[in-house]
Amino acid sequence: QQQVKQSPQSLIVQKGGISIINCAYENTAFDYFPWYQQFPGKGPALLIAIRPDVSEKKEGRFTISFNKSAKQFSLHIMDSQPGDSATYFCAASVQGAQKLVFGQGTRLTINP
């Protein structure tokens, strides 16, 4: 019940296209859903995050869509750029806890 399932494992998108990564969870106690971006040789960096009382959050080219009833959330990257090529992780945490439960990651490649 602690798992967060992420798909796809890898994704190739043309420059200017939309990249979509999906995550699903089972634990209804999760109340914080961040997305992290990781470049080779670096630690993950917070990209954008959402709480379950909001269905969508947008920051620049990055949007999280959240479906509480389906227990799913997704990351959309608009106008994808080669610099967006990285591994993306969705995560979740339970109210009052710091511990993040991560998805397995998606390796995104943006072709120029």
Added chain:
Amino acid sequence: KAGVTQTPRYLIKTRGQQVTLSCSPISGHRSVSWYQQTPGQGLQFLFEYFSETQRNKGNFPGRFSGRQFSNSRSEMNVSTLELGDSALYLCASSLLLGSGETQYFGPGTRLLVL
């Protein structure tokens, strides 16, 4: 403001040895969490500390331990190393403890066990 620093960045050990990894959080941050990253298991939570107290522990054997000092710096120790302990060990700091607190990750310590 300097980010999270981890030392050493790379480490090679042999089976049966022990290792200590160090993490210096962002100045003013009081919470430190540790994660293990492997290609097979992904990112897995090890433990978290706040005000020198371990607040939560992941599902790892007792060979994995940690501590936090009064200046919020943290160390983790792995005793009797096994081949499967080869991984990237990441430290993350946050201002406070709790869901929703942004965690800032360091670059990690890459441990290779031979």
